[in-house]
Amino acid sequence: MSGRSLAALCLLTLACSGSEDHASGSGGGRTSAAAGNGQAGSGASAVGAGAGGSGTGVAGAGMSAGRAGAGGMGGTAGAQSEGGRSASSGGAAKGGAATSSGGTGLGMGGRGSAGAANAASTGGRSGAGGNGSGGKSGGADGGASGSGATTNVTVWLAGDSTMANGETPCPVGWGKVFEPYFNDHVTITNSAVGGRSIRTWLYNVEDTMDSSGECVLMTDASGQPTLQAHWTQMLTGMKAGDYLIIQFGINDGDPSCDRHVGLDAFEESLGVMAQAAKARGAAPIFVTPVSAIACSGSKAVGTRGAYVTATLDAGTANDVPVIDLHALSVALYDANGFCPIPGGDVSEGTTGPVGDFFCDDHTHFETTGATAIAGLVARALRDQNLGLGAYLK
Numbered sequence: 504m505s506g507r508s509l510a511a512l513c514l515l516t517l518a519c520s521g522s523e524d525h526a527s528g529s530g531g532g533r534t535s536a537a538a539g540n541g542q543a544g545s546g547a548s549a550v551g552a553g554a555g556g557s558g559t560g561v562a563g564a565g566m567s568a569g570r571a572g573a574g575g576m577g578g579t580a581g582a583q584s585e586g587g588r589s590a591s592s593g594g595a596a597k598g599g600a601a602t603s604s605g606g607t608g609l610g611m612g613g614r615g616s617a618g619a620a621n622a623a624s625t626g627g628r629s630g631a632g633g634n635g636s637g638g639k640s641g642g643a644d645g646g647a648s649g650s651g652a653t654t655n656v657t658v659w660l661a662g663d664s665t666m667a668n669g670e671t672p673c674p675v676g677w678g679k680v681f682e683p684y685f686n687d688h689v690t691i692t693n694s695a696v697g698g699r700s701i702r703t704w705l706y707n708v709e710d711t712m713d714s715s716g717e718c719v720l721m722t723d724a725s726g727q728p729t730l731q732a733h734w735t736q737m738l739t740g741m742k743a744g745d746y747l748i749i750q751f752g753i754n755d756g757d758p759s760c761d762r763h764v765g766l767d768a769f770e771e772s773l774g775v776m777a778q779a780a781k782a783r784g785a786a787p788i789f790v791t792p793v794s795a796i797a798c799s800g801s802k803a804v805g806t807r808g809a810y811v812t813a814t815l816d817a818g819t820a821n822d823v824p825v826i827d828l829h830a831l832s833v834a835l836y837d838a839n840g841f842c843p844i845p846g847g848d849v850s851e852g853t854t855g856p857v858g859d860f861f862c863d864d865h866t867h868f869e870t871t872g873a874t875a876i877a878g879l880v881a882r883a884l885r886d887q888n889l890g891l892g893a894y895l896k
Contacts, residue, residue, distance in 0.1 A: 652893035654744060657690045659737050659785075661704060661776065662750040664697030664867060665793050665876075674867030677793070677876040684881040685894045692740075694733040700762040701751035701772045705734050708761040717768050718760035743784025746891050748880075749776055750828065752792035752810030753866070766813045773817040786890060789818045791829040793876055795865045796849065796857065798842035803833045826883040828876070835879060 660666055660678045667676040674697075682691040702708055707721040707729045720728040741747070751773075755764040764772070777787035791814045792807040805811070811829045818825035836842065841857050849857060849865045860872035868876060884892035 652686070653688055655688050655690070656744050656746065656891075656894070657692055657740070657742070658685075658746045658748060658891065659741060660691065660693045660695050660748050660750075661734075661737070662695035662748075662790075663699050663704075663753050664695070665753060666693070666695035666750050667697050668693050668695070669697065669867075669873075671870065673862035673869055675870050675873040677868070677873045677880065680870065680874045681877045681880070684877065684896060686896055689891075689894045692737070694737055695750075696733065698754060698762075699751075700755040700757065700764045701749075701769055701776075702755075702764045703731075703761055704751065705731060705772060705776070707731065710760045712760050712763070716763075716765055718763055738779060738783065741780065741783045741785050745780075745783075745785040747776070747780040747785050747787045748790060749773060749787065750790035750792060752807055752814060755810055756808070766809055769810060770813050770817040770820070773814065773823075774821045777817075777821045777823045787821075787823050788889065788891070789814050789823050789825045790880065791815065791825065791827045793828050794832045794836070796836055796841055796844065796861060797865065798844055801842050803836035803842050805829055805833050824887060824889055826880055826887065828879060828883070831879045831883065832876060835875065 658681075660681070662676070662678065664674060665676050666678040668679040669675045676693075676695055676697075678691065678693040678695050681693075682689065685691075696704060702718065702720075709719040709721055711719050713719050722728055737747075752769070754762050755769055757763050773789060777789070780787040791811045794803075795806040797804050797806050807829050811827070815825055815827070817823070839856055839860070841860070844857055844865075845853055845855065849861045849863065851863045853861070853863075859869060860875070861867065862869060881895055883889075885895055
């Protein structure tokens with residue numbers, strides 16, 4: 504059995520050795536171009552071929568067809584990003600209280616505008632690819648039929664620093680400020696960890712690469728991959744009716760181990776996590792990686808390249824709905840007029856709306872930015888008619 508298939512098996516069955524989390528990397532920067540040449544498969548764990556419904560389209564950037572590496576995601580201006588803007592670990596927080604930067608998605612019970620109108624897809628990915636609301640599987644999801652759901656549910660979050668609780672005032676991940684968008688019947692358990700790729704979040708991973716180009720997984724005496732404790736604890740606590748929201752793809756393009764994850768392994772890992780949730784009666788939701796702020800003139804452009812496409816493809820293959828947070832965030836940056844960035848990039852000295860939104864880099868958020876990004880996810884739950892949307896205030 505291949506290491507990849509073995510890893511998939513142990514994730515589904517928990518027939519692996521648990522382990523305490525290894526030390527996380529710095530706040531989640533160091534994204535690379537992740538240029539992969541567009542492998543088509545979604546990995547051995549991919550099941551089903553449903554598109555997950557018709558979808559609603561996404562605001563902002565359209566998705567180009569196939570996997571074009573760093574040029575795989577176009578911004579709203581049609582410009583291609585380099586897909587690899589390095590991020591620092593967050594650094595020292597800028598002084599002064601953060602102030603609101605304007606219309607930033609779903610308000611606390613209100614519906615603020617996310618900004619730009621829906622953009623047409625340039626590669627036939629408008630709404631399809633798992634973004635839709637129909638035909639959910641897993642026993643917990645279904646169309647949101649209004650607000651005020653009263654069954655107690657837990658929403659489990661798995662991701663990197665842009666989702667993690669982080670620190671105050673910087674960096675703050677959107678998962679830290681997600682719970683206030685819901686009624687009292689929702690409990691958010693945020694297990695996102697700064698600096699992780701999907702595989703370093705799931706496993707203990709060595710700093711060496713095997714012949715297939717994947718980082719070697721640590722194993723126990725019986726040869727089983729050892730799992731991170733937060734994943735085993737999540738699966739132990741997960742119950743029917745819960746939700747699992749998964750967002751990776753910011754650190755996975757790192758060319759070096761232990762964080763590097765190839766596109767096939769990335770899709771496979773998403774699929775295995777989704778299947779493990781479904782096996783417990785919970786509903787998985789994939790989220791494309793939130794974009795860093797990068798500009799082409801006065802327009803924001805996407806930065807996460809092929810990992811956006813891979814997340815959408817994994818949604819299609821596993822019949823899992825996908826929230827395209829990458830496109831929604833680019834549209835929000837445009838709506839807020841963040842480009843051109845004063846001084847060319849975000850730093851400790853950046854003031855105004857951009858400085859209030861981001862930390863001392865272009866990737867991590869102040870509380871204002873994290874709250875706005877959380878609002879985009881919350882609004883997408885409602886707009887895509889996902890079951891969790893029934894719990895929104």
